[in-house]
Amino acid sequence: xxxxKEVARLAxxxxxxxxxxxxxxxxxxxxxRRKVEAAVQTLNYTPNEVARSLYKKKSRLIGLLLPDxxxxxxxxxxxxxxxxxxxxxxxxxxxxxxENRSKELEYMQTFVQNNVVGVISSTMxxxxxxxxxxxxxxxxxxxxxxxxxxxxxxxxxxGRLAAQALVRCGSRSITIMRGPEHIRPAQxxxxxxxxxxxxxxxLYETLQTNSFSFHEAEYWAAELFNRFPETDGVVxxxxxxxxxxxxxxxxxxxxxxxxxxxxxFDDIPLSRLLSPSLSTVHQPAYEMGRAAGNLLIQLIExxxxxxxxxxxxxxxxERDTTRKVREHG
Amino acid sequence: xxxxKEVARLAxxxxxxxxxxxxxxxxxxxxxRRKVEAAVQTLNYTPNEVARSLYKKKSRLIGLLLPDxxxxxxxxxxxxxxxxxxxxxxxxxxxxxxENRSKELEYMQTFVQNNVVGVISSTMxxxxxxxxxxxxxxxxxxxxxxxxxxxxxxxxxxGRLAAQALVRCGSRSITIMRGPEHIRPAQxxxxxxxxxxxxxxxLYETLQTNSFSFHEAEYWAAELFNRFPETDGVVxxxxxxxxxxxxxxxxxxxxxxxxxxxxxFDDIPLSRLLSPSLSTVHQPAYEMGRAAGNLLIQLIExxxxxxxxxxxxxxxxERDTTRKVREHG
DNA sequence: TTGTAGGCGTTATCAA
DNA sequence: TTGATAACGCCTACAA
Numbered sequence: 001x002x003x004x005k006e007v008a009r010l011a012x013x014x015x016x017x018x019x020x021x022x023x024x025x026x027x028x029x030x031x032x033r034r035k036v037e038a039a040v041q042t043l044n045y046t047p048n049e050v051a052r053s054l055y056k057k058k059s060r061l062i063g064l065l066l067p068d069x070x071x072x073x074x075x076x077x078x079x080x081x082x083x084x085x086x087x088x089x090x091x092x093x094x095x096x097x098x099e100n101r102s103k104e105l106e107y108m109q110t111f112v113q114n115n116v117v118g119v120i121s122s123t124m125x126x127x128x129x130x131x132x133x134x135x136x137x138x139x140x141x142x143x144x145x146x147x148x149x150x151x152x153x154x155x156x157x158x159g160r161l162a163a164q165a166l167v168r169c170g171s172r173s174i175t176i177m178r179g180p181e182h183i184r185p186a187q188x189x190x191x192x193x194x195x196x197x198x199x200x201x202x203l204y205e206t207l208q209t210n211s212f213s214f215h216e217a218e219y220w221a222a223e224l225f226n227r228f229p230e231t232d233g234v235v236x237x238x239x240x241x242x243x244x245x246x247x248x249x250x251x252x253x254x255x256x257x258x259x260x261x262x263x264x265f266d267d268i269p270l271s272r273l274l275s276p277s278l279s280t281v282h283q284p285a286y287e288m289g290r291a292a293g294n295l296l297i298q299l300i301e302x303x304x305x306x307x308x309x310x311x312x313x314x315x316x317x318e319r320d321t322t323r324k325v326r327e328h329g
Numbered sequence: 330x331x332x333x334k335e336v337a338r339l340a341x342x343x344x345x346x347x348x349x350x351x352x353x354x355x356x357x358x359x360x361x362r363r364k365v366e367a368a369v370q371t372l373n374y375t376p377n378e379v380a381r382s383l384y385k386k387k388s389r390l391i392g393l394l395l396p397d398x399x400x401x402x403x404x405x406x407x408x409x410x411x412x413x414x415x416x417x418x419x420x421x422x423x424x425x426x427x428e429n430r431s432k433e434l435e436y437m438q439t440f441v442q443n444n445v446v447g448v449i450s451s452t453m454x455x456x457x458x459x460x461x462x463x464x465x466x467x468x469x470x471x472x473x474x475x476x477x478x479x480x481x482x483x484x485x486x487x488g489r490l491a492a493q494a495l496v497r498c499g500s501r502s503i504t505i506m507r508g509p510e511h512i513r514p515a516q517x518x519x520x521x522x523x524x525x526x527x528x529x530x531x532l533y534e535t536l537q538t539n540s541f542s543f544h545e546a547e548y549w550a551a552e553l554f555n556r557f558p559e560t561d562g563v564v565x566x567x568x569x570x571x572x573x574x575x576x577x578x579x580x581x582x583x584x585x586x587x588x589x590x591x592x593x594f595d596d597i598p599l600s601r602l603l604s605p606s607l608s609t610v611h612q613p614a615y616e617m618g619r620a621a622g623n624l625l626i627q628l629i630e631x632x633x634x635x636x637x638x639x640x641x642x643x644x645x646x647e648r649d650t651t652r653k654v655r656e657h658g
Numbered sequence: 659t660t661g662t663a664g665g666c667g668t669t670a671t672c673a674a
Numbered sequence: 675t676t677g678a679t680a681a682c683g684c685c686t687a688c689a690a
Contacts, residue, residue: 001386001441003683014661019685026686027659049442050382051683055666057330059379061422061443070408070615072401072599079399082425086432091439093390094423096411103415110420112330113378114390214598243602250604269543270401270599273572275579286399332667343677348669355670356675380667384682 002045011039022047053115062296063111063119064094065104066141071212072240072268073285074122077141080289081120088297090117099124099182108134118296124182126150137299141292144184149299149308151292153283155185158314159192162235162263162281165316167202169323171233171261174204175224177245179237180211186237189265189281193235209237217244225252232260239264239271242278246321262321276320284312331374340368351376382444391625392440392448393423394433395470400541401569401597402614403451406470409618410449417626419446428453428511437463447625453511455479466628470621473513478628478637480621482612484514487643488521491564491592491610494645496531498652500562500590503533504553506574508566509540515566518594522564538566546573554581561589568593568600571607575650591650605649613641 008015021036053059095107108130126145140150179186221244236242242264264280271278298305350365382388424436437459455474469479508515550573565571571593593609600607627634
């Protein structure tokens with residue numbers, strides 16, 4: 001690797017001068033600047049980030065911790081974060097936590113050891129010491145938090161919208177699939193839906209599920225029809241589960257949306273490519289990733305961000321697993 | 330951050346001794362070891378990876394470059410790589426290249442600047458200087474390469490299997506959707522399918538597509554039926570495109586699989602949750618990620634790996650977008 | 659406007 | 675068995 005010394009030698013100046021020109025700091029005579037730049041060019045020099053990081057005690061690295069990138073909702077978040085970071089010359093150290101505390105801690109530790117300047121985490125436990133004791137800024141993504149910076153979607157409203165759509169289109173016996181307990185947004189959605197149904201006086205059942213994984217989605221879908229065969233409307237915990245329900249309905253010969261309506265959650269890109277395409281509550285995942293990235297950068301640069309707690313709006317997307325209604329004839 | 334000096338002071342020894350015990354190198358008296366370990370404990374010391382990296386000119390960081398994590402095939406690759414790296418105490422610096430040369434170069438540069446010890450890349454150009462001049466090992470993932478270490482699926486065979494399935498189940502007028510030109514695996518699949526059809530004397534048309542993206546998938550699906558309305562069998566360039574075709578077929582009232590058979594490629598997890606579920610060629614994406622990770626680690630540790638060029642097997646997965654045939658009555 | 663030199667936290671060499 | 679110290683590549687007082 002070419003070092004600053006070699007550049008200095010070739011340019012016939014000291015390393016300090018080279019440092020000045022590459023960092024554009026302090027005075028440098030135009031002629032020397034040119035000589036240095038030429039040397040940089042011919043040697044193809046780029047500064048060693050590790051040495052910089054050691055000296056400054058700050059790198060250009062950001063830690064990103066997500067539960068599971070293989071789960072279709074997260075790649076979009078990740079992509080949003082990455083785009084922002086790449087635009088701002090930050091790099092990402094990325095890890096999957098699997099909602100597993102020790103993996104999470106292990107990652108947090110190596111983030112610190114590598115001098116990352118900030119972390120974006122979709123953790124299960126925002127109050128954990130690992131976060132509270134951190135000297136650097138942290139933004140929680142897809143997780144609510146009272147007093148820490150966070151970006152998340154309005155789960156309550158999402159749940160409300162899903163339930164409302166079902167009721168408006170005539171479902172009278174609804175099942176809400178309730179996501180994992182430790183995942184706050186999942187609970188918010190449930191509460192939003194449940195509250196709306198209670199207020200509307202519509203009957204509903206709850207099916208508690210304990211994971212968002214692919215494999216179990218099929219199990220829960222089967223379970224749904226076993227336990228509540230009379231259901232005519234389903235608020236699924238996410239789009240994956242909704243797809244599984246749709247498929248199971250198909251298998252059982254239940255007509256969607258005529259006999260059974262389904263509303264998903266997330267609006268993963270594939271949901272519109274289904275047949276019937278999936279009615280769902282849209283979460284702006286990519287934008288959430290970007291928002292988290294932007295917020296973190298502002299925090300890093302010590303600018304007081306306009307908002308530290310960003311709740312993103314959700315939106316009901318009417319597609320073909322819910323019936324069309326003409327409002328007001 | 331706690332440094333080795335503070336540990337040394339608390340333990341009443343020199344930094345050299347502390348270094349010896351944490352690295353388990355050289356002789357240390359049992360008593361001093363215990364004192365040092367106690368100090369490490371009470372101060373909660375972990376070594377600064379940046380300083381280590383500077384001295385050793387090697388970090389525990391790996392560069393991972395993928396075209397687009399938001400595209401459903403890649404998260405599984407990424408997850409495989411991450412699992413292996415995490416098991417071996419390596420961390421990942423992750424970036425999306427968007428099949429864009431300059432982004433790729435930019436990432437490669439920062440990988441070097443950060444002393445990564447190896448990179449896994451799904452590049453568009455394995456022969457590029459950026460890779461050839463690199464001092465550290467590189468493994469190409471999901472891309473063929475003649476003389477560089479690589480992990481990829483058997484695209485030719487995959488194409489063959491897809492075409493064969495269609496023919497076996499009675500399609501007589503087939504359209505092959507051909508993926509982007511610069512993506513070698515896409516071309517392999519095409520060639521495998523085309524060759525099989527030519528040899529079998531079955532008519533086929535080619536629809537050249539130039540991207541694997543979501544949005545364009547719908548466009549190509551529409552195009553398919555415009556251009557080749559008589560098609561009764563489609564070899565799609567991947568599962569996303571296959572889904573779009575399935576949906577478009579649905580819209581046009583074409584019965585799948587009775588009037589039209591469709592075979593996808595990749596076997597993304599969602600493809601089995603479709604109705605009808607998608608017949609497709611399975612690529613072991615997660616395992617490919619792991620294999621690439623393992624290969625890279627062997628290269629880094631200078632062990633001569635048993636194979637530097639790993640072609641993974643593919644497999645036709647019969648589901649519901651192809652017709653069932655009883656072979657030999 | 660430029661150069662010298664010390665220090666960032668580690669590791670490894672060498673002497674004690 | 676232990677400690678002092680140079681070196682990794684860079685940045686920034688401070689001096690010139």
